Amino acid sequence: MERALAVLTRIEDDVKKLKTTDVKKEEDLEYDLGLVMASDPNPLDHGAIRADRELYLHQLARDNCQLLINKLFELPKETKDDVTAVVLPPAQMRIPREKPVPKPKPLSKWEEYAKAKGITRNKKSKKVWDVELKRWVPRFGAKKAQAEREKNWVMEVPVNTDPNTDMFAQAAEKKRERVAKNELQRLRNIKRNMKVPTVGVTPKDVSKSSTSELTEAAALARRSTASLGQFSRKLPRDAPTKERGRRRQFGPSVGDTRGEVQGQLELLQTLGRRPAGGAVDAEKAANRVIHQEQRERAAGKADAKPKKGKKRWIPNTKKGEKQKKAIAKKAGKGKAGKGKKGKGR
Structure with a gap:
């Protein structure tokens, strides 16, 4: 108690x-x-x-x-x-994400075609009924291959084929080709989505590749040697490519460091030349802009000059008459030119 x-x-x-x-x-x-x-x-x-x-x-x-x-x-x-x-209701407060929203996965070539044609993908069952074996067989996997061997234990040789042909080896070779073709198509999809040059994954039709892709592929192939393309022979009509992968050069870490000291002194002198407070020289900057505009104008005039073999249009004015006389004199069609030709004759 x-x-x-x-x-x-x-x-x-x-x-x-x-x-x-x-x-x-x-x-x-x-x-x-x-x-x-x-x-x-x-x-x-x-x-x-x-x-x-x-x-x-x-x-x-x-x-x-x-x-x-x-x-x-x-x-x-x-x-x-x-x-x-x-059962929780939907959230009311929006919490900021730690990482950006993942980008949607780009469609493959077949998915784009199916979307354009309206082809829908129906979910298939994992097993199918095999009429010859009289049982359910997996659609994929090792047991599927085992069932195929049981079903195709003997293979017929076509009429116009050599009777000594190994049909089993031929079927295995065709399967390897299909697997390689699928892998190649997968790599092509990756290349197309990532927009990398066609190197190692050659397209079916090279004529459909862009000029920039082919140029980039040729440059990468040339630089794939042990010397990084230093001794690679260029093609006769090869376009000049931009230098890629230029490596930085460092001074010696041990031994003679005079080069490093000289570089530091040059850097200090460059910093000392700058005006105090980092102010910008407005007059110098304006002069640079004017000089750049003048160069662009001169380049535009040079491009606008007529090429040889084409006639130049000259207006029918006093200035134009003077230009015509000057051109004729340079070409040897003026008075002086005629006199010389007459003496020569």
């Missing part, structure tokens, strides 16, 4: 230590059950914080968690595989 009373007393003490699930607040919490989150708009009790901050924060966190759990228990529940869970 005494032992039972002691147990009851202990249970009552444990119950007293447990706090109630009914928590009261002046203002209700703001909930976002989709993210299992709650925010407390009530002001803090600064007196309790001064007395015992850790205890106050612990009680506050416990009460807010209890209110959030009470709200979760009010949501609709569903049971699946002997597990009961609540």
